[in-house]
Amino acid sequence: MCAVIERRTAARSARLRAAVVAEWIKVRSLRSLPTALLAAAVFSIGLAVLVCASFHARWDALPAERHRAFDPIDTNLGFLQITPVFFASLGALVITSEYGCGLIRGTFAATPQRGLVIAAKALLVGVIGWIAATAITCAAFLLGQGRLAGAAPHVGLGSPGAARAVLGGGLYLTLAALLGMFVGVLARNTAVAVSGVFAILLVLPTMVDNLPHKFLWRLTVPYLPSNLGLSVWHHGHLPPDLARPGVGVLGLVAWVVAIAALGTVRVRKRDA
Amino acid sequence: MIEARGLTKVYRDTTAVDGLDFRVEPGHVTGFLGPNGAGKSTTMRMILGLDRPTSGSVKVNGREYQGLVWPLHQVGALLDARAVHPGRSAYNHLRSLAAANGIARIRVDEVLETVGLTGVARKRVGGFSLGMSQRLGIAGALLGDPGVLLFDEPVNGLDPDGILWIRTLMRSLAAEGRTVLVSSHLMSEMALTADRLLIIGEGRLLADSAMNELIARHSAGRVEVRAADPLRLADDLRARGGRVEAGADGMLLVMGLGSVRIGEAAAAGGHVLHQLRDVTASLEEAYFRLTEDSVTYRAPVPA
Amino acid sequence: MSASPTFTGSAPRGTRVRATLRSEWIKLWSVRSVPVSLVATAVAMLLGAWLLGAGYQSEWHEMAASERTSFDPTYACLQSANLAQLLIGALGVLTVTGDYETGLIRATFTATPQRGQVLALRAALFATVVLLLGATVSLAAFAVGQSQFTEPVPHATLGQTGVLRAVLGVGLYLMLIAVFGMGLGVLTRSTTLALTALFGILLIVPSVLTMLPGRGAEGILPYLPAVAGSQVLHVVRSGNSLGPWQGTALLALYVATTGAAALVMLRRRDV
Known part of the structure; x- marks a missing residue:
């Protein structure tokens, strides 16, 4: 009995390994993915450096209240309000590009356990996403602080809260990529998935932000993915009423799991 | 009638079509033969005004395609059967093409009947088999009752019944006095359908003759x-x-x-x-003797 | 040889332009994505107006005095246009790139070799549909939103200065975004690239500029397509933004330039 179960789990893990290897080969041979990741890196690091350099150049001219409100870490990592959209779109494309060209039929024919295919993809998106994201936030931080040095306040990775912000940023980007991937599973269509990702991460938050911070706001707005993400990486005075960092991580994971559950049900039910 | 003069297409550093001169006459099924990458599809796209020749010209009934106001009444073409919007029904696909050329709606029902798709006309094209898509493409080519017809690999995906059907269709279209140009790499099919041949290799014209002459000449x-x-x-x-x-x-x-x-x-x-x-050689043998020197993508011969 | 027979089944009906219009009209409505996206747009606008209206109404007494004086009851109900532009812009992109990615564009241009005419008329049809739908839905959203407001929350009526312009402006703004998306679709011939370009220009560039300190970035901001074009939706004008008609004219200029570039490329390129 135990042996049977053992063999069964062994077979399952072998199948997962095979699925991951297959997906890895596909990802590696996909020419657009490294290009897109590189573009995201250039955009994020470039923006961080540009923002820090601008503060460095204008520091003396800025009014005193801008000086007081200035947080070197948050200013440096401001790109984390935009880059998640790229990561989420990329995650979505990993799925929808296969639907777009009909490759998904081949994929599901090779591995009929559709949940397994999705799991293998999620594993790769998570790992590649985390490595890329953390590399990007670290590089952006180090280069950005370097640009601030000399005129504006600046910090090192060892200063309190800095490492948490940088690693938190990497984690947020990774979860955004996974969120986007499962939105892709749900939508099965590039245009719908990318529009959805922009709506959730960029448009919705700015729209509801103007509402008074009361009952309705408190119940919803802090739990939008972008604001949960903000809780995770933000260092200085957090905008009032947002969730705590721990809640931020849990909330983002809950979003990913919820959309993954919806997506997996749909993948199982629908014809490829 | 289709007439090419010095037709040439150069993409960056490769010459896909190199100074083609030919005439495709009405009343015949003219086979357009050549290995993959020989320039057949590029030539067809230039005939239809989709690609612009680098030099030279190709005219349909004496006019450049780009200058035709109601082209479907003169030329019908099947290029890529899968090139349809998967979400549109066969009926609506044809209706939009018909409307673009002022063709009455009743003609859509007629061609659907001709190709045998009446029963699935309202279904989304995305669910069609390759053979059904091929029939839909042929229906589109027939819409305007044109005097010139181009078919690019029309038997792809058709079952034996379908192949017999398209063969008969093409021969009867030619017998009515229409110009029919069919590209294919299926030699045996071509031998049964075409009575004239246009053979190209590496973008150049290798032969332009009647089928039996070509075979006689290359039977050695x-x-x-x-x-x-x-x-x-x-x-x-x-x-x-x-x-x-x-x-x-x-x-x-x-x-x-x-x-x-x-x-x-x-x-x-x-x-x-x-x-x-x-x-007597088969068309295949004659063809291979003719193209021996001009095969672009020849598989390595196992030692 | 006997005289070759002519094959023209029946004489074409109507003019070239009318035939193209009819064909594009059939194409527009015969895929599900068009009605679905348009209905989704209407739902997003109405739901947004209702939720935001209720939100402001229930928590008006908590708002600071400065927030109350700058409160724009019209814009509060029309804000969902920001969400709707994603749907409409993406649909605009798809009406073009869908043809390119399936290869259908070859059949389209074989039936009508006048490529510029095909795309220009497709844009005109889609723009008209979006304008009418946007204006109608916006009127309804305005009514839904205003019905939530009771004393002391200020309440807008169509008769007030600028209110009708803002409400109908939703249709105008969405129409321009739709054509912008189509133009980018022709230029890139790829859904992914066109969407990235469209959303990048509309959403990312303004966010990037707001992160930069100093007058340079602040000075450019009002002239960006989305920022300029959306001024028509505001009744209360803020800071250094352009006026509603100036802004709309500027967005129209961006769109016209993109459209012109698209038409030139269309003529030059092989399909």
């Missing part, structure tokens, strides 16, 4: 001979300059001497012949 005059004493006959034929190979059961395969001269040699030498037969 092989003759099968059976004789009572094959060894002695072989010596006699070699002495007259023929090349002789031994076939099965004492049969001789003679090249370089026509059947007339073989018969004369046999009479002169007092041979008893059991059989004397000209061997």
Whole structure:
């Protein structure tokens, strides 16, 4: 009995390994993915450096209240309000590009356990996403602080809260990529998935932000993915009423799991 | 009628079509043959005004395609059967094409009937098999009742019934006096359908002739001979300059001497012949002899 | 040889332009994504107006005095246009790139070799549909939103200065975004690239500029397509933004430039 179960789990893990290897080969041979990741890196690091350099150049001219409100870490990592959209779109494309060209039929024919295919993809998106994201936030931080040095306040990775912000940023980007991937599973269509990702991460938050911070706001707005993400990486005075960092991580994971559950049900039910 | 003069298409550093001159006449099914990458599809796209020639021109009924106001009434084309929006029904796909050329809606029902898709006309094209898509593409080509028809690989994905159907259709379209140009790489199918051939390789015209002429020219005059004493006959034929190979059961395969001269040699030498037969090449053999020097993508021959 | 027979089944009906219009009209409505996205747009606008209206109404007494004076009851109900532009822009992109990615564009241009005419008329049809739908839905959203407001929350009526312009402006803004998306679709011939370009220009560039300190970035901001074009939705004008008609004219200029570039490329390129 135990042996049977053992063999069964062994077979399952072998199948997962095979699925991951297959997906890895596909990802590696996909020419657009490294290009897109590189573009995201250039955009994020470039923006961080540009923002820090601008503060460095204008520091003396800025009014005193801008000086007081200035947080070197948050200013440096401001790109984390935009880059998640790229990561989420990329995650979505990993799925929808296969639907777009009909490759998904081949994929599901090779591995009929559709949940397994999705799991293998999620594993790769998570790992590649985390490595890329953390590399990007670290590089952006180090280069950005370097640009601030000399005129504006600046910090090192060892200063309190800095490492948490940088690693938190990497984690947020990774979860955004996974969120986007499962939105892709749900939508099965590039245009719908990318529009959805922009709506959730960029448009919705700015729209509801103007509402008074009361009952309705408190119940919803802090739990939008972008604001949960903000809780995770933000260092200085957090905008009032947002969730705590721990809640931020849990909330983002809950979003990913919820959309993954919806997506997996749909993948199982629908014809490829 | 389709007429190309010095038709050339250069993409960056590769010449896809290189100075083609040809005429495709009405009343025939003209086969357009060539290995993959020879420039067949590029030529077809230039005929339809989709790609612009780098130099030279191609005209349909004496006009450039780009200048036609109602092109579907003059030219119908099947290019890529899968090139439809998967979410649209067959009926709406054809209706939009018909509307673009002022063709009455009733004609859509007619061509759907002709290709046998009436039953699935309201279904989304995304669910069609390749064969059904092919029929839909053919329906689109027939919409305007045009005098010139282009078919790019029309038998792809069709079942044997479908292949017979399209073969009959193309022959009857030609018999009505229309110009029919069919590209294919399926030699056996071409041999049954076409009566004229246009062969290209590496973008250049290799042959433009009637099917039977082409085959006769490239049969290389092989003759099968059976004789009572094959060894002695072989010596006699070699002495007259023929090349002789031994076939099965004492049969001789003679090249370089026509059947007339073989018969004369046999009479002169007092041979008893059991059989004397000209061997005609198949289209495939003729084609391979013709294109031997111009195959772009030849598979490596195993040693 | 006998005189070759002519094959023209029946004489074409109507003019070239009318035939193209009819064909594009059939194409527009015969895929599900068009009605679905348009209905989704209407739902997003109405739901947004209702939720935001209720939100402001219930928590008006908590708002700071400065927030109350700058409160724009019209814009509060029309804000969902920001969400709707994603749907409409993406649909605009798809009406073009869908043809390119399936290869259908070859059949389209074989039936009508006048490529510029095909795309220009497709844009005109889609723009008209979006304009009418946007204006109608916006009127309804305005009514839904205003019905939530009671004293002391200020309440807008169509008769007030600028209110009708802002409400109908939703249709105008969405129409321009739709054509912008189509133009980018022709230029890139790829859904992914066109969407990235469209959303990048509309959403990312403004966010990037707001992160930069100093007058340079602040000075450019009002002239960006989305920022300029959306001024028509505001009744209360803020800071250094352009006026509603100036802004709309500027967005129209961006769109016209993109459209012109698209038409030139269309003529030059092989399909």
